[in-house]
Amino acid sequence: xxxxxxxxxxxxxxxxxxxxxxxxxxxxxxxxxxxxxxxxxxxxxxxxxxxxxxxxxxxxxxxxxxxxxxxxxxxxxxxxxxxxxxxxxxxxxxxxxxxxxxxxxxxxxxxxxxxxxxxxxxxxxxxxxxxxxxxxxxxxxxxxxxxxxxxxxxxxxxxxxxxxxxxxxxxxxxxxxxxxxxxxxxxxxxxxxxxxxxxxxxxxxxxxxxxxxxxxxxxxxxxxxxxxxxxxxxxxxxxxxxxxxxxxxxxxxxxxxxxxxxxxxxxxxxxxxxxxxxxxxxxxxxxxxxxxxxxxxxxxxxxxxxxxxxxxxxxxxxxxxxxxxxxxxxxxxxxxxxxxxxxxxxxxxxxxxxxxxxxxxxxxxxxxxxxxxxxxxxxxxxxxxxxxxxxxxxxxxxxx
Numbered sequence: 184x185x186x187x188x189x190x191x192x193x194x195x196x197x198x199x200x201x202x203x204x205x206x207x208x209x210x211x212x213x214x215x216x217x218x219x220x221x222x223x224x225x226x227x228x229x230x231x232x233x234x235x236x237x238x239x240x241x242x243x244x245x246x247x248x249x250x251x252x253x254x255x256x257x258x259x260x261x262x263x264x265x266x267x268x269x270x271x272x273x274x275x276x277x278x279x280x281x282x283x284x285x286x287x288x289x290x291x292x293x294x295x296x297x298x299x300x301x302x303x304x305x306x307x308x309x310x311x312x313x314x315x316x317x318x319x320x321x322x323x324x325x326x327x328x329x330x331x332x333x334x335x336x337x338x339x340x341x342x343x344x345x346x347x348x349x350x351x352x353x354x355x356x357x358x359x360x361x362x363x364x365x366x367x368x369x370x371x372x373x374x375x376x377x378x379x380x381x382x383x384x385x386x387x388x389x390x391x392x393x394x395x396x397x398x399x400x401x402x403x404x405x406x407x408x409x410x411x412x413x414x415x416x417x418x419x420x421x422x423x424x425x426x427x428x429x430x431x432x433x434x435x436x437x438x439x440x441x442x443x444x445x446x447x448x449x450x451x452x453x454x455x456x457x458x459x460x461x462x463x464x465x466x467x468x469x470x471x472x473x474x475x476x477x478x479x480x481x482x483x484x485x486x487x488x489x490x491x492x493x494x495x496x497x498x499x500x501x502x503x504x505x506x507x508x509x510x511x512x513x514x515x516x517x518x519x520x521x522x523x524x525x526x527x528x529x530x531x532x533x534x535x536x537x538x539x540x541x542x543x544x545x546x547x548x549x550x551x552x553x554x555x556x557x558x559x560x561x562x563x564x565x566x567x568x569x570x571x572x573x574x575x576x577x578x579x580x581x582x583x
Contacts, residue, residue: 185214185215185360185363186211186214186215186216186359186360186363187214187215187216188215188216188217189215189216189217189266189267189363190216190217190219190264190265190266190267191211191216191217191218191219191265191266191267191268191269191359192218192219192220192221192261192264192265192267192268192269192293192297193207193208193211193218193219193220193221193239193269193270193271194220194221194222194268194269194270194271194273194290194293194294195220195221195222195223195226195230195235195270195271195272195290196222196223196225196226196270196272196273196274196276196277196290197223197224197225197226197228197229197274197276198226198229198272198273198274198306198307198349199229199306199340200271200272200306200348200349201226201229201230201272202229202230203271203272203349203351203352204220204230204235204271204272205230205234205235205238206352207269207271207352207355207356208220208235208238208239209238210352210353210356211356211359212238212239212240214356214360216359218239218241219239219241219244219261219264219265220232220235220236220239220241220243220244221243221244221245221261221289221290221293222235222243222244222245222290223245223277223288223289223290224245224246224288226245227245232245244261244289244293245289246289247289247292258289258292258293258295258296259296261293261296261297262293262296262297262298262299263298265297265298265299266299266363267299267300267301267302267359267362267363268293268294268297268299268300268301268302269301269302269304269355269359270290270294270301270302270303270304271302271303271304271306271332271349271350271355272304272305272306272349273303273304273305273306274305274306274307275305275307275311275312275314275316275317275320277290277291278303278305278317278320278321278324279316279317279320281294281303281320281324281329282319282320282321282323282324282327283320283323300328300329300330300362300409301328301329301330302329302330302331302332302355302358302359302362303324303329303330303331303332304332304334304349304350304355305317305321305331305332305333305334305347305349306334306347306348306349307334307347308339308340308341308343308345308347309339309343309344309345309346309347311347312334312345312346312347313345313346326424326425326426327426328405328426328427330358330362330409332350332354332355332358333350333566334346334347334348334349334350335348335349335350335351336348362409365409365410367410367411368410368411368580369407369410369411369412369575369579370410370411370412371411372411372412372413372453372454372579373412373413373414373415373451373452373453373454374407374412374413374414374415374452374453374454374455374456374579375414375415375417375445375448375449375452375454375455375456376400376403376404376407376414376415376416376417376455376456376457376458377400377417377418377419377441377445377455377456377457377458377459377461377491378395378397378399378400378401378403378404378416378417378418378419378421378458378459379395379396379397379400379418379419379420379421379459379460380392380393380394380395380397380419380420380421380459380460380461380462381419381420381435381436381437381438381440381441381459381460381461381462381488382419382420382436382437382462383437383438383462383464383465383466383488384437384465384466384469385466385469385470385474385483386469386470386471386472386473386474387470387471387472387473388473389473389474391462391464391465391466391485392420392462393460393462393543394543395419395421395459395460395543396421396423396543397418397419397421397423398423398545398546398567399458399508399548399567399570399571400416400418400456400458400459401416401418401421401423401425402567402568402570402571403456403458403571403574403575404416404425404427404430405425405427405430405568405571406568406571406572406574406575407429407456407575407579408427408428408429408430409427410575411429412429413429413431414427414429414430414431415431415433415448415452416430416431416432416433417433417435417441417444417445417448417459418432418433418434418435419435419436419441419459419460419461420434420436433448437465438461438462438465438488438489438491439465439488439489441459441461441491442488442489442491442494445491445494445495446494446495446498449495449498450498450500452503453502453503453504454503454504454505454506454578454579455495455503455504455505455506456506456574456578457491457492457495457505457506457507457508458508459491460510460543461488461491462488463487463488464485464486464487464488465485465486465488466483466484466485466486467483467484467485467486468484490526492505492507492526492528493525493526493527496526496527496528497527499527504529504530504578504579505526505527505528505529505530506528506529506530506531506532506574506578506579507522507523507526507528507530507531507532508531508532508533508534509522509523509531509532509533509534510534510535510536510543511533511534511535511536512535512536512537515533515535516533516551516553516559519531519533519553520553520557523553523555524555528555529554529555529578530552530553530554530555530577530578531552531553532550532551532552532574532578533550533551533552533553534548534549534550534551535549538564539564545567546566546567547564547565547566547567547570548564548565548567548570549562549563549564549565550562550570550573550574552573552574552577552578560577
């Protein structure tokens with residue numbers, strides 16, 4: 184996808200990685216983008232506005248007013264002008280200010296006024312990047328809808344080796360190109376996504392559940408929304424939040440509630456991604472009061488829940504795409520193919536508990552995607568955000 188004619192605000196902060204901003208600006212301009220640099224006062228200690236102005240053909244904005252003539256630089260106008268704001272490098276201090284709305288410089292006020300999407304490329308020493316405050320601030324920024332370009336690992340300015348290097352300009356430009364290319368790829372499409380566990384009550388304080396965190400499903404919802412889709416997110420009990428305006432969230436607790444919501448929404452969607460870890464069984468009876476311990480043994484009779492995927496498969500219309508998930512511990516491929524055929528899925532995403540770093544509660548996942556024709560595509564271990572991109576590319580990026 185060409186970025187020719189796109190308006191990009193390039194934010195630069197006080198990091199040694201600021202030297203890479205010159206190459207980044209040059210690459211963006213070479214691809215046809217119009218670039219306006221906004222730099223923090225400390226950023227000017229690492230790279231001069233003269234250099235950046237020469238590369239972009241625009242005066243660099245740093246202060247609220249120009250010192251010699253008092254010209255006011257409008258952060259509001261920049262927020263309206265831009266198609267994208269890219270902050271690269273972003274220091275720990277800037278991440279903290281962005282996350283908490285501390286608008287004490289031109290870059291942060293521009294960020295807070297930004298109508299367009301915001302990409303952030305952190306750069307700092309490995310211990311700073313790994314600090315809980317930095318991790319928390321990044322999670323906050325993600326919850327606001329910001330796109331985080333993860334730093335690379337390697338030798339840092341401290342001469343230590345670890346994660347914290349700002350991603351290389353060529354790769355950042357590739358991310359920008361992909362962003363604009365995918366921005367509208369699912370426009371006018373409606374996607375149903377089920378996520379998280381279900382809780383099946385035993386009594387008012389106990390339930391049968393599983394370890395699903397919902398992270399994979401929420402990443403899929405954000406990715407579909409970023410590509411222009413209208414998303415209906417049916418979420419079991421999880422602690423995650425969404426901020427994208429294209430996502431309509433329906434909270435449920437039990438498998439029955441998820442079934443009813445899915446059956447209601449499915450006829451109006453173009454695709455369904457069934458990522459939830461739905462309980463197969465529920466207690467036959469739910470005690471009205473807390474069950475007291477009376478003996479060393481307790482028996483609970485279980486009855487099957489409705490099969491959401493199979494039920495949707497029975498009413499699927501021509502043109503609708505269904506994507507299922509299979510978490511297996513043995514005979515993975517064989518079991519996944521059987522599930523796909525039985526439930527009339529178009530694709531199934533397989534992951535195994537045998538893979539370290541994959542499955543429940545991890546921030547990473549390792550998947551294989553199988554289609555109804557028997558094709559299998561394997562992917563390496565990646566962040567769940569990147570796995571979501573692969574799944575959407577593979578399952579919704581093709582014409583059925």
